Amino acid sequence: MDATDATCLPYLKALSDDTRWQIVESLISAEEPMTLGELATRLGISNYKASRHVSVLEEVGILETKKVGRRKFLAVAESYREHISSDQKVREVLNLGCCSFEFPQEQ
Numbered sequence: 001m002d003a004t005d006a007t008c009l010p011y012l013k014a015l016s017d018d019t020r021w022q023i024v025e026s027l028i029s030a031e032e033p034m035t036l037g038e039l040a041t042r043l044g045i046s047n048y049k050a051s052r053h054v055s056v057l058e059e060v061g062i063l064e065t066k067k068v069g070r071r072k073f074l075a076v077a078e079s080y081r082e083h084i085s086s087d088q089k090v091r092e093v094l095n096l097g098c099c100s101f102e103f104p105q106e107q
Contacts, residue, residue: 007097007098008096008097008098008099010060011060011062011096011098012099014056014057014059014060014062015062015101017053017056019043019045019049019053020053020056020057022043023039023043023050023053023054023057023063024057024062024063024076024094025103026039026042026043027039027063027074027075027076028076028081028092028094028103029092029103029104030075033066033073033074033075034073034074034075035071035072035073035074036050036051036054036072036074039054039074054074061077061079061080062076062077062080062094062096063075063076063077064076064077064078076094080094080095080096081093081094081095082094082095082100091103091104
C-alpha cells in the first residue's frame with residue numbers, strides 16, 4: 001500500500017456503506033444544506049441512524065455542519081465539492097484528491 005492508498009482509505013471506508021453513500025448523494029445534489037431531520041426524512045431512516053452515519057462522514061471530513069441557533073445544518077465540505085457543466089449536463093463531483101465521484105444534479 002502506498003501513501004495515496006493510505007490517505008484515501010478512510011474516505012472509501014466511510015463511503016462504503018449504502019446509507020452513507022445516500023447521505024452524500026442527497027447533500028451534494030441539494031441546493032441548500034439540510035438539517036438532520038430533513039435528511040432522515042428524505043432517506044426514510046430514523047434520526048438516530050442518520051446521526052450515526054453523519055458522525056462517520058464528519059469524522060473523515062466529508063461533511064461539515066453549521067449551527068444556526070438550535071439547528072445544525074449539514075453539507076458536503078466545500079473543499080471536496082466541485083461543480084462541472086458540460087453539454088447542458090450539470091454534475092456535482094465529490095473530489096477526494098485520490099479519487100472522485102460524479103453525481104447527476106437533481107431535476
